[in-house]
Amino acid sequence: MKLYTHQAACSLSPHIISRELGLDVEIIRVDRGTHRTSDGKDYLAINPNGYVPALVLDDGEIMIEGTAIVQYLASLKPEAGMMPEDARSRRLVQSLLNFIATEIHKPMAQLMMPAYAPVKDALYRHVASRLDWIATRFKGEYLTGNSFGVADAYLFVCLNWSQWNGVDLKRWPILEAFMKRVGERPEVAAALEAEGLAPRADGVFFGSFHDAESIRTEAILRRFNEVFLLTHDPAALQDLVAEDCVIENTQPAPDGSRHKGKADCIAVWTEIATMQGAHFEPESIIARGDRGEIRWRLVWGADHASSVRGVNLMRVRDGRIVEAQGYVKAS
Numbered sequence: 391m392k393l394y395t396h397q398a399a400c401s402l403s404p405h406i407i408s409r410e411l412g413l414d415v416e417i418i419r420v421d422r423g424t425h426r427t428s429d430g431k432d433y434l435a436i437n438p439n440g441y442v443p444a445l446v447l448d449d450g451e452i453m454i455e456g457t458a459i460v461q462y463l464a465s466l467k468p469e470a471g472m473m474p475e476d477a478r479s480r481r482l483v484q485s486l487l488n489f490i491a492t493e494i495h496k497p498m499a500q501l502m503m504p505a506y507a508p509v510k511d512a513l514y515r516h517v518a519s520r521l522d523w524i525a526t527r528f529k530g531e532y533l534t535g536n537s538f539g540v541a542d543a544y545l546f547v548c549l550n551w552s553q554w555n556g557v558d559l560k561r562w563p564i565l566e567a568f569m570k571r572v573g574e575r576p577e578v579a580a581a582l583e584a585e586g587l588a589p590r591a592d593g594v595f596f597g598s599f600h601d602a603e604s605i606r607t608e609a610i611l612r613r614f615n616e617v618f619l620l621t622h623d624p625a626a627l628q629d630l631v632a633e634d635c636v637i638e639n640t641q642p643a644p645d646g647s648r649h650k651g652k653a654d655c656i657a658v659w660t661e662i663a664t665m666q667g668a669h670f671e672p673e674s675i676i677a678r679g680d681r682g683e684i685r686w687r688l689v690w691g692a693d694h695a696s697s698v699r700g701v702n703l704m705r706v707r708d709g710r711i712v713e714a715q716g717y718v719k720a721s
């Protein structure tokens with residue numbers, strides 16, 4: 391069988407299921423722009439709708455629609471329990487699959503599409519209410535108990551888009567814990583790796599950019615972040631900050647203060663790393679090429695209002711930080 395996929399798209403769900411089941415499924419990449427496939431075909435001849443996933447069976451039959459594909463895959467090895475066998479539990483999983491497809495997958499994807507920008511707020515509210523509901527559905531480690539199944543794989547894939555569409559998964563600790571748990575499953579990790587996706591620093595999300603420069607940049611940013619999150623020891627900054635580093639701080643408005651040169655930058659960061667009565671919580675680190683972003687929350691009290699989210703946009707050269715621009719959510 392051949393499964394047609396895009397990196398990190400909903401096709402990752404049948405990809406995960408085929409690995410969990412140990413099925414002989416060849417993963418074929420589809421170029422989003424040209425619709426050419428990595429086995430040299432015109433994907434529109436396979437699925438004229440243009441979207442993934444499509445599963446081509448050994449006899450040439452073409453299946454589309456992710457929720458149908460995962461149920462078919464699970465039926466090939468019922469003993470693996472990816473789809474429960476008793477009728478009541480099957481109905482529950484079918485209902486969950488449809489819920490994820492229509493109530494989570496679609497609006498989560500629309501949040502990433504410029505065409506939906508004018509209705510973004512309404513989409514956020516919609517997604518949040520659906521995540522509120524799904525967060526109450528866990529019957530153990532997974533949606534239907536303590537065994538991983540097709541609905542879990544699909545939910546995992548859709549929630550992974552939160553890192554790109556601005557949905558703050560921190561609002562649902564149960565969903566974050568679920569992401570980590572699923573991402574640690576060996577076959578899920580293998581599917582992610584096969585799609586070029588690696589765990590982010592938080593272990594909750596999985597992203598691309600596996601090229602050597604991005605990995606190097608991410609490593610520098612992680613070390614930098616540890617100074618603020620864990621060690622609070624500014625000595626580590628000596629190795630991480632370039633002589634010509636420039637900070638553009640989060641405040642004052644409109645542009646933030648500018649600090650030039652290694653000594654000044656380290657002085658600013660030392661003050662932040664060693665401040666009393668407040669601490670940083672990590673959100674994510676994403677690096678691409680020589681640039682990266684560090685998302686964080688600064689917390690100074692017990693209630694949610696005593697915190698603010700922010701992001702640092704960073705640039706790295708020769709293993710050292712040369713640029714840092716801070717932005718925060720402000721009233």
Ligand SMILES: N[C@@H](CCC(=O)N[C@@H](CS)C(=O)NCC(=O)O)C(=O)O
Nearest residue numbers: 399400401440441442443455456457
């Ligand atoms: N109804 C389809 C929708 C699949 C879908 O939305 N696929 C997205 C990726 S998650 C896609 O390929 N989008 C590209 C396109 O529509 O051209 C299903 O549930 O399988």
